[in-house]
Each structure stands twice: as structure tokens, then as C-alpha cells.
Amino acid sequence: DIQMTQSPSSLSASVGDTVTITCRASQSITKNLNWYQQKPGRAPNLLIHAAFILQSGVPSRFRGSGFGTDFTLTISSLQPEDFANYYCQHSHSIPWTFGQGTRVEVK
Amino acid sequence: QVHLQESGPGLVKPSQTLSLTCTVSGGSISSGGYYWNWIRQFPGKGLEWIGHMYYSGDTQYNPSLESRVTISADTSKNQFSLRLTSLTAADTAVYFCARSPFVVAAPFDYWGQGTLVTVSS
Numbered sequence: 001d002i003q004m005t006q007s008p009s010s011l012s013a014s015v016g017d018t019v020t021i022t023c024r025a026s027q028s029i030t031k032n033l034n035w036y037q038q039k040p041g042r043a044p045n046l047l048i049h050a051a052f053i054l055q056s057g058v059p060s061r062f063r064g065s066g067f068g069t070d071f072t073l074t075i076s077s078l079q080p081e082d083f084a085n086y087y088c089q090h091s092h093s094i095p096w097t098f099g100q101g102t103r104v105e106v107k
Numbered sequence: 108q109v110h111l112q113e114s115g116p117g118l119v120k121p122s123q124t125l126s127l128t129c130t131v132s133g134g135s136i137s138s139g140g141y142y143w144n145w146i147r148q149f150p151g152k153g154l155e156w157i158g159h160m161y162y163s164g165d166t167q168y169n170p171s172l173e174s175r176v177t178i179s180a181d182t183s184k185n186q187f188s189l190r191l192t193s194l195t196a197a198d199t200a201v202y203f204c205a206r207s208p209f210v211v212a213a214p215f216d217y218w219g220q221g222t223l224v225t226v227s228s
């Protein structure tokens with residue numbers, strides 16, 4: 001299985017900050033990497049697919065980058081509604097796996 | 108707008124079999140171009156992909172669960188189902204159904220709300 005490792009596991013930030021979450025794959029997954037946001041009691045919501053493509057309806061302050069094994073999710077000008085959990089997920093080979101998650105909380 | 112809704116028992120006894128159904132509206136599971144997935148989230152928040160099916164009946168499963176899982180469809184009802192056997196407490200989780208299109212990275216673009224399944228005697 002390809003292991004996905006996110007860092008940090010949690011971070012504290014303020015409204016208006018720029019935050020960066022990283023996701024590292026245990027082997028190359030080219031650009032088969034997706035990012036999700038999850039709020040308590042809700043299903044995950046797709047933010048970014050294929051490493052950098054912004055899902056329709058997602059604000060442009062979310063940006064994805066990377067290729068191969070190293071990927072980042074950057075949230076610019078953090079908004080109150082962005083405090084949530086974030087997960088990366090690969091679909092390069094079976095089984096598809098998720099990172100362990102990053103919690104973005106209010107400083 | 109595509110909508111997915113899970114249904115099934117909330118409490119199952121150890122060693123028994125779990126059966127969940129995902130009802131899809133706003134799109135046909137028979138139209139092709141999508142995988143229909145089951146995913147679960149454990150109480151500690153970790154997410155695990157269980158497997159998926161294509162409308163043709165082709166399936167792929169997580170090897171860690173392959174001996175216990177079956178995903179199938181009832182196209183007349185526009186539903187697909189999960190069957191998981193030999194349950195233990197470790198199978199306690201929120202179970203989601205989700206769609207993934209045949210595009211690069213096949214992201215999960217629509218999800219059900221999830222249903223909590225507790226395995227306990």
C-alpha cells in the first residue's frame with residue numbers, strides 16, 4: 001500500500017493567515033492526489049483534485065501543488081469557515097488511501 | 108445535482124454481517140463514467156477506502172478487507188450496496204458512499220451524509 005503522511009497533524013492560525021499543509025506519499029503517485037475539507041458531523045468535501053485543479057465552487061484562496069511524492073495545500077487569507085480538518089488522498093493504485101488528517105484550529 | 112443517501116442498521120452484533128445501501132438520485136449509476144465507492148471513518152477520524160464498483164458489475168476492493176466485503180448494485184432502484192461479514196468492534200465507524208468520476212485522480216466528488224455503524228453485543 002502507498003502510505004500518505006500529512007504534516008503537521010494540527011496547527012493554530014488566525015483569520016487572515018496563510019497556512020500550508022503538506023502530504024508525502026511513500027512512492028510516486030504522479031498527480032493522483034486529492035484534498036478534502038471536513039467539518040464536524042459532515043462528510044468530507046472535495047477541494048482540489050489531480051494535485052492542483054480547484055473543484056468547482058471552491059474559493060480561489062485554496063491552492064494545491066506538487067507532483068510525485070510531495071504535495072502541498074495552501075490556504076491564503078484564512079476565513080472563519082476554513083477552520084476544519086483537511087485530508088489528502090491518492091488514487092494512484094489499489095488500495096486508495098488517505099492521509100491521517102490535519103486539524104486547522106483557531107489560535 | 109447528485110445526491111447519495113446511506114441506509115442500514117446502526118447497531119450490529121459481533122460476528123454478524125453488515126448490509127448497507129446507498130440510494131443515488133440526480134444521476135444514474137448505469138450511465139457509466141463513474142466508480143461508486145464505500146469509505147469508512149473510524150472514531151479516531153482516520154478514513155479508509157473499502158472498495159468500489161462500476162455499473163458493469165466490476166469491483167475493486169481494499170486488500171485488507173477483500174475476504175469479507177462485497178459491493179453490488181440494484182440498477183432498477185439506482186442503488187448500490189455494501190456487505191461486510193464477520194464483524195468485530197474494529198469495524199465500528201461512520202460508513203460513507205461516494206461517487207468518483209473517470210478523470211485524473213478519480214476524486215470523490217459527491218458523498219452521502221454517512222451512517223454510524225456500531226458493532227457491539
